[in-house]
Amino acid sequence: MSLGLISDLVLVLLVLSLAVWMNIARTAYRAVVGFVAYGLLMTLIWVRLAAMDVAMTEAALGSGLTGILLFGAASRLAPFEAAERARAPGPALRLLIGLLCTVVAAGLGAVVLLLPEPAPTLAPLVAENLSPTGLQNPVTGVLLAHRAVDTLLESVVLLPALIGVWSVAADADWVGRPSALPRPPASEALTLLAQVLPPFGILVAIHLVWIGADEPGGKFQAAAVLAAMWVLVMMAGLRQPPPVVARGWRELLVVGASLFIAIGIAGIWLADAFLAYPEDLAKPLIIAIEVALTGSVAVFLALLLAGPPAGAHRREV
Amino acid sequence: MRFALDLFTIVMVSLGGLFFLAGTIGLLRFPDTLTRLHALTKADNLGLGLVVLGLLAQTSSPLGALNLVALWLLALLGGAVVAQFMGAAVRPARWRTGGVSGAREEEGG
Numbered sequence: 001m002s003l004g005l006i007s008d009l010v011l012v013l014l015v016l017s018l019a020v021w022m023n024i025a026r027t028a029y030r031a032v033v034g035f036v037a038y039g040l041l042m043t044l045i046w047v048r049l050a051a052m053d054v055a056m057t058e059a060a061l062g063s064g065l066t067g068i069l070l071f072g073a074a075s076r077l078a079p080f081e082a083a084e085r086a087r088a089p090g091p092a093l094r095l096l097i098g099l100l101c102t103v104v105a106a107g108l109g110a111v112v113l114l115l116p117e118p119a120p121t122l123a124p125l126v127a128e129n130l131s132p133t134g135l136q137n138p139v140t141g142v143l144l145a146h147r148a149v150d151t152l153l154e155s156v157v158l159l160p161a162l163i164g165v166w167s168v169a170a171d172a173d174w175v176g177r178p179s180a181l182p183r184p185p186a187s188e189a190l191t192l193l194a195q196v197l198p199p200f201g202i203l204v205a206i207h208l209v210w211i212g213a214d215e216p217g218g219k220f221q222a223a224a225v226l227a228a229m230w231v232l233v234m235m236a237g238l239r240q241p242p243p244v245v246a247r248g249w250r251e252l253l254v255v256g257a258s259l260f261i262a263i264g265i266a267g268i269w270l271a272d273a274f275l276a277y278p279e280d281l282a283k284p285l286i287i288a289i290e291v292a293l294t295g296s297v298a299v300f301l302a303l304l305l306a307g308p309p310a311g312a313h314r315r316e317v
Numbered sequence: 318m319r320f321a322l323d324l325f326t327i328v329m330v331s332l333g334g335l336f337f338l339a340g341t342i343g344l345l346r347f348p349d350t351l352t353r354l355h356a357l358t359k360a361d362n363l364g365l366g367l368v369v370l371g372l373l374a375q376t377s378s379p380l381g382a383l384n385l386v387a388l389w390l391l392a393l394l395g396g397a398v399v400a401q402f403m404g405a406a407v408r409p410a411r412w413r414t415g416g417v418s419g420a421r422e423e424e425g426g
Contacts, residue, residue, distance in 0.1 A: 189401035196394060200387075 008048055015041050027081060028074035035070060039063025052216035053139040056208075060224035061301075068231065068305055072180055134283030136214035143218070144286045148275040152264065155293055156257050158300040166244055169308040178241040180307020181234055194236030201229035209294050213283065219290045223297035230302045241306040249299060256296030260289050322374040329371025336364030350407040358400040365392050 022034040046055035133145045205222040212218030264275040340360020369389040376382040
């Protein structure tokens with residue numbers, strides 16, 4: 001048995017047992033701890049599958065930022081957990097749920113195993129048509145040229161998500177600042193980290209956007225790193241989250257998608273199709289969209305984590 | 318020269334691996350959170366440092382070497398901060414009041 005196969009087997013076993021552990025964990029908090037570790041193991045699996053772009057997204061978004069979101073939710077749910085457990089479904093219903101989940105999992109497994117050999121793929125087509133975009137990274141090529149409309153929708157969908165979060169605020173709290181981020185007790189170590197790490201994080205984010213054209217990386221990973229730095233600064237208490245009525249931040253939120261749409265519409269005249277790029281300008285336009293979207297997505301992610309605005313009277317509690 | 322560099326890498330990475338192993342055993346066997354943290358951070362910092370030191374001999378460009386060293390420094394920072402943070406969360410209540418040194422307070426009270 002080769003060394004690679006052994007490490008793959010260990011990874012798969014770890015992921016499976018962690019998944020079981022998450023499901024039987026007694027408190028939501030424990031389950032979230034398991035979920036974050038699960039995300040890091042999934043990252044390693046994506047690396048083993050040579051899907052570096054997916055691995056980076058999983059580490060930054062799937063495990064990191066989602067982890068913070070779930071930790072926040074778990075700590076708010078903690079007071080009600082005992083009461084919820086008393087109302088949990090009986091053994092028969094739970095068995096039924098387990099069976100249905102198993103059927104779905106088995107069905108998905110069967111679909112993957114029954115794929116024709118070789119599996120249907122558009123990869124050669126992408127590789128053939130990558131050169132007009134001036135990019136080297138096929139993932140960025142697909143995201144911003146071949147399937148640009150999907151990416152556009154993905155970046156626009158963050159807006160209704162944020163509106164959804166903000167809309168749970170009471171009218172009186174509307175002028176307040178978001179307050180959902182966990183605020184650990186003041187600690188010199190955390191302050192130091194929040195002061196030292198952000199310059200490195202910003203550098204890493206710029207690097208990720210820049211190499212995204214040619215190597216694994218890109219706007220979503222970079223935006224997640226930027227958002228993480230900002231959230232760290234807010235959690236350490238060095239900066240307050242901005243009030244949701246602040247105009248400047250709102251403009252920053254929409255600038256990325258607006259530029260994307262503007263360039264897309266310009267493509268109707270310049271390249272004969274919506275979201276098409278003129279041949280010689282493709283790469284600079286794609287990079288401009290990536291940079292603008294990085295800024296917008298970073299603010300979106302950080303504000304999604306920061307939660308709905310709360311009035312001053314609530315923040316004291 | 319090549320052989321010497323490869324030998325250096327093998328020795329250093331193996332030493333680093335040894336520290337990781339020791340740290341893991343410490344994590345599993347030590348009695349309480351503070352001593353476990355001690356085992357973990359010491360072993361991680363030193364273990365990763367030795368692995369990085371070993372890999373430095375395999376880099377072809379100064380930029381790659383700088384990358385590795387930066388990686389180690391960031392891991393050091395992260396490990397130290399997390400250890401401080403968790404330590405502060407679990408330290409016994411009698412250490413918590415006022416002074417820097419826990420021992421002095423114990424003498425006094």
